[in-house]
Amino acid sequence: MPSDNLLALYVHWPFCVSKCPYCDFNSHVRAEVDQQAWAAALLADLAHEARELPSRRLGSVFFGGGTPSLMPPATVAAILSAAERHWGFDDGIEITLEANPSSVEAARFADLAAAGVNRASLGLQSLADAALQFLGRAHSVAEGLAALDVAQAVFARVSFDLIYALPGQTLAAWSHELEQALARGTEHLSLYQLTIEPGTRFATDAAAGRLTIPDGDAAADLFEATRATTAAAGLPAYETSNHARPGAESRHNLAYWRYRDYAGIGPGAHGRRGGLATQRRRKPENWLAAVARNGHGIELEEPLDPHTRATEALLMGLRLREGVDLTRIAQLAGGTAPIDDAAVVRLEGQGFVAREAQRLRVTEAGALLLDAILPLVVKDRVAA
Structure with a gap:
């Protein structure tokens, strides 16, 4: 079957369980969620995309967003069942779920695997407790590594991410942390340099001079050491910030970088299909109301001219x-x-x-x- 026939599906679960200092989704913190209403709305949004993208097969599904590992496993299973019914699954389909490495979420991993998830992406972010505190993470290193052990026991494939180029981080300290990460036996690592996003606490601190990240030369040394160390360990960089054993690259993210069609459902989800750019309503309540009213949560759907499509494909593909x-x-x-x-x-x-x-x-x-x-x-x- 031609690869152009393959489709990627992104399912955005917007709800977070706690605020964090480096993202702008804090308005999506919810103590309670009407799970039945949300499951029904996601299935309706999915059905709309299936009607717009007929005769395709799914190569990957990615559950991302706020804290998707707290989605009820029954909802995950229902979405996967509907997606397979609408499109069919390609051989070796990759079904990824993002998760925070807490003991609460780790306790749900087995049920999520039983629901059909076969790959986990864990937000460890650091193997140093002081760095986790700086990043505003609720988990400790011990809790994160325990969650990683559970994930590796129940999911067929596991990736985790780390953030480096933190304030005061030396090359020696990062090299030691990276060696620890590689020793965990993972097949895929996402390694990102810290970036300061506008409107976050970090941006405020940086503007006030309370936060200084490594300068250009120091950041370059960290970047080069990262690529050399991962390559030597058999996980070369296949994308700017992503490293994997050959054959273990993220099938879903490759669909983005290779500029293939992907359907996005849920609040704020973006998509690309047949030369169209789609965007769902970002605020959860607005998205939910739109689905009830229109049968989908789309806020924007616009054609992309040939130059824009070619430029997007270049900008994405040259990262590989x-x-x-x-x-x-x-x-x-x-x-x-x-x-x-x-x-x-x-x-x-x-x-x-x-x-x-x-x-x-x-x-x-x-x-x-x-x-x-x-x-x-x-x-x-x-x-x-």
């Missing part, structure tokens, strides 16, 4: 070690791939990108400078 197929990019653009050939030649001469036949990729040397390289490579719409 494999790079992009320029023939496909040109097809999306309806003619010529929107790349700046002069900039590519210059960057190729500097060793930052490589063009081999119809593939363009960012080299290992260029990965460190990706944010600076992307706007140089992609040709502006006016100049196209």
Whole structure:
């Protein structure tokens, strides 16, 4: 079956159990949720997408958002059953659920696995208690590692994430933490440098001078050490911040980076289907009311012009070690791939990108400078 026929499904569960200092979903904290109403609404939203995307097969499902591991397993099972009925599952379908590594959530892992989840993505975020406190996490290192043990016992595949380039973090400290992480025997790691998002407590502290993260040179040293250490351990970077054993890459996230169609349901969920961009209403109550009124929670549905589609595909695909197929990019653009050939030649001469036949990729040397390289490579719409 052609890969273009495969579809990814993202299910957004917006509710958090506690506030955190580095995201903007704190308005979604809820003490109680009408689970029956939410299950029915998610199934209705799903059915709408299935009508818009017929004759497809699901290659992956991802339950993400606030605290999706606190979704009732019966709701997870109902969504998966409906998704399989609407589309059918591809062989080896990947069904991922994000989870916080708390003992409360770990106690639910077996039931979630029984409901059909076969991959867990755990938000460990750090293997240092002081760092977890700084990040506003409720779990301790011991609790997080205990949850990881449970996840590895019940799910076929497990990934976890860590955040580095924290205030005061040295290269030696991060290298030690990364070695500890690799010793846990995981097949996939997501390793992110700390970023300061506008409107968060971190942004306020940084503006007031109370928070200083490693500067450019120090951050570069941490980035390069991360890639060297994971590669030596057999988990090379296949995307800017994601590392996996060959064959264990996130099938769902690859659908995004390879610019394949994906359906997004639930509050705030985005999607791409057939050249259309979709966005659900973000506020939970507004989304719920929209589903009751319209049979779906869509707030925005707009066509993407060829240049935008090709540009999105370039920006996503160049994050991957494999790079992009320029023939496909040109097809999306309806003619010529929107790349700046002069900039590519210059960057190729500097060793930052490589063009081999119809593939363009960012080299290992260029990965460190990706944010600076992307706007140089992609040709502006006016100049196209």
